[in-house]
Amino acid sequence: MSFAAMAAPVALIQGASRGLGFEFCKHILKNKSLAAVVATCRNPDGAAELWGLAGQHPGRLTVLKLDVNREEDVRGAAERVKESFGRLDLIVNSSAMLHPSGKGETSLRDVSAQGTISTLMTNTVGPLVMAKYFAALLQKGSGGFGQQPAEKAKQHSGIIVNITAKVGSIGDNGLGGWYSYRMSKAALNMATRNLSIELGRGRPKVLCVSLHPGTVNTDLSRPYHRNVPKDKLFSTEHSVSCLMGIIESLNIEKTGKAYNWDGTELPW
Numbered sequence: 389m390s391f392a393a394m395a396a397p398v399a400l401i402q403g404a405s406r407g408l409g410f411e412f413c414k415h416i417l418k419n420k421s422l423a424a425v426v427a428t429c430r431n432p433d434g435a436a437e438l439w440g441l442a443g444q445h446p447g448r449l450t451v452l453k454l455d456v457n458r459e460e461d462v463r464g465a466a467e468r469v470k471e472s473f474g475r476l477d478l479i480v481n482s483s484a485m486l487h488p489s490g491k492g493e494t495s496l497r498d499v500s501a502q503g504t505i506s507t508l509m510t511n512t513v514g515p516l517v518m519a520k521y522f523a524a525l526l527q528k529g530s531g532g533f534g535q536q537p538a539e540k541a542k543q544h545s546g547i548i549v550n551i552t553a554k555v556g557s558i559g560d561n562g563l564g565g566w567y568s569y570r571m572s573k574a575a576l577n578m579a580t581r582n583l584s585i586e587l588g589r590g591r592p593k594v595l596c597v598s599l600h601p602g603t604v605n606t607d608l609s610r611p612y613h614r615n616v617p618k619d620k621l622f623s624t625e626h627s628v629s630c631l632m633g634i635i636e637s638l639n640i641e642k643t644g645k646a647y648n649w650d651g652t653e654l655p656w
C-alpha cells in the first residue's frame with residue numbers, strides 16, 4: 389500500500405466558527421478517530437469554541453483564517469494546507485448568509501443590488517473560488533471519505549461538499565420570496581454540477597455534491613424558528629450525522645447531484 393493510501397484522512401471545514409460548520413469539525417474528530425481537521429473561519433481570535441475543541445483533540449485540529457469573500461485568504465489557506473498536509477480528502481463549504489439584513493426578502497420591495505451581490509459573493513462565489521485553489525490538493529487525497537468501488541478507474545481521491553438549501557431548488561419553489569438566498573443556492577448547485585464534470589473526468593477523480601441539511605437550530609434560521617414544528621427543527625448533531633452518512637456513501641455514480649438530509653435526491 390502506498391503512503392498516500394495509508395495516510396490518515398484530512399478534512400477541511402470552511403465556515404467552522406459556529407452552526408453546522410462547527411458541528412462537522414466536532415463530528416469528524418469524534419467519529420473518525422485518525423482524521424485531521426482543518427477548520428477555517430474569518431476571525432480565528434474570536435472562535436473560542438474551536439480553540440476549545442482543538443484542546444480536546446491535541447494535534448488533530450488546525451484553525452486557519454479564511455474569509456471566503458477574500459481570494460487572497462483562500463489562496464493563503466491552500467498554501468498552508470499544502471505545506472502541512474500536501475493533500476486533502478474532503479472539503480465542506482458550510483459558510484453562508486441568508487441576507488446581510490439577517491432576513492430573506494419577502495417581496496421585490498426588499499431587494500437591493502448590494503444585498504444580492506453580498507449574498508451571492510459569500511454563498512456562491514466563495515465555494516467556487518475554494519474549489520479553484522483546493523482542487524489540486526483534493527486530487528492528491530487518499531480517498532478517505534466516501535465509498536471506493538473495486539474498479540480503480542472509478543475511484544476518487546477527494547470530495548467537495550457544498551452545503552445548499554432546499555429553497556435553492558427551482559423545481560421545488562412554489563412560494564417565492566428570499567430572492568438573494570434562493571438565487572445564491574441555485575447558482576451554487578450549478579457550480580456543483582460543473583465541478584463534478586470537470587473534476588470527475590480524469591484521474592484522480594474529485595466528487596462534488598450539494599447537500600441540504602434540513603431546517604437546523606442555528607443562528608441563520610433563528611428568525612424563522614417559531615414557524616417550524618418542533619420535530620422539523622433539527623439539532624446540528626442530528627443534521628451533521630445524517631449528512632456525514634451521505635458523504636460516507638458517496639462514489640462516482642452519485643457525484644454532481646443535490647441530496648436532502650435523508651439521502652433522497654433534490655430536484656434542481
Ligand SMILES: NC(=O)c1ccc[n+]([C@@H]2O[C@H](COP(=O)([O-])OP(=O)(O)OC[C@H]3O[C@@H](n4cnc5c(N)ncnc54)[C@H](OP(=O)(O)O)[C@@H]3O)[C@@H](O)[C@H]2O)c1
Nearest residue numbers: 403405406407408455456483484553603604606607608609
Ligand atoms: N440552518 C438552517 O436551517 C439551514 C437550512 C438550509 C441550509 N443551511 C445552510 O447550512 C450552512 C450552514 O449554515 P448555519 O445554519 O450553520 O449558519 P450559521 O450558524 O449562521 O453559520 C454561518 C457560518 O458562516 C460563516 N460565514 C459567513 N460569512 C462568511 C465569510 N464571508 N467567510 C467565512 N465564513 C463566513 C459564519 O462565520 P462568522 O462566525 O465569522 O460569522 C458562520 O460560521 C449554510 O450554507 C446554510 O445556507 C442552513
